[in-house]
Amino acid sequence: MSQDPDLLGKVELSLRSSPALSTSFLGKDHRPVAEIIAADAATLARLGITATDLAKRMQGLAAIARQNLEVPVVVGRIEVYCQQWKGRIGCPWPGCGLFDKTVTVARHLDKGIAASWTDLNMHLIAEHGFFEGIGSPFRVEPQVLVQLLA
Ligand SMILES: [Zn+2]
Numbered sequence: 001m002s003q004d005p006d007l008l009g010k011v012e013l014s015l016r017s018s019p020a021l022s023t024s025f026l027g028k029d030h031r032p033v034a035e036i037i038a039a040d041a042a043t044l045a046r047l048g049i050t051a052t053d054l055a056k057r058m059q060g061l062a063a064i065a066r067q068n069l070e071v072p073v074v075v076g077r078i079e080v081y082c083q084q085w086k087g088r089i090g091c092p093w094p095g096c097g098l099f100d101k102t103v104t105v106a107r108h109l110d111k112g113i114a115a116s117w118t119d120l121n122m123h124l125i126a127e128h129g130f131f132e133g134i135g136s137p138f139r140v141e142p143q144v145l146v147q148l149l150a
Helices: 005-016 019-026 033-047 051-068 119-128 142-149
Strands: 073-075 078-090 098-108 114-118
Touching (some): 005 019, 033 051, 033 142, 051 078, 051 098, 051 119, 051 142, 098 119, 098 142, 114 119, 114 142
């Protein structure tokens, strides 16, 4: 996944220019966006999976959950359902467009691990390797996702 430093600088400026955006995507994380992405990429590398492959697993479960909406369905040993909210939200990277406010909720039946993620989370992870800042309400922890989905 290539990360253009100029582009990341623009994304950073845009996020930091708005308290609402900054709180939503970065939480209380004061590290530069590039550093957040690099740290999470290092975690994934240690765990032996790429952001792209992790996002593919998330997308597969989200697609199944969407067919059943709020009715939980078990896939392997993972129970998933989704919640749909009105409206759409934009990716902070320019030109990516808008994403449905759909939340996929997943719980491993044996491991006692659960996580939830939005459509935008899947896009941010797949396309930008961005799990969001620590303390952000929508951050998904890479190691939790790997434990849940691997
Ligand atoms: Zn994007």
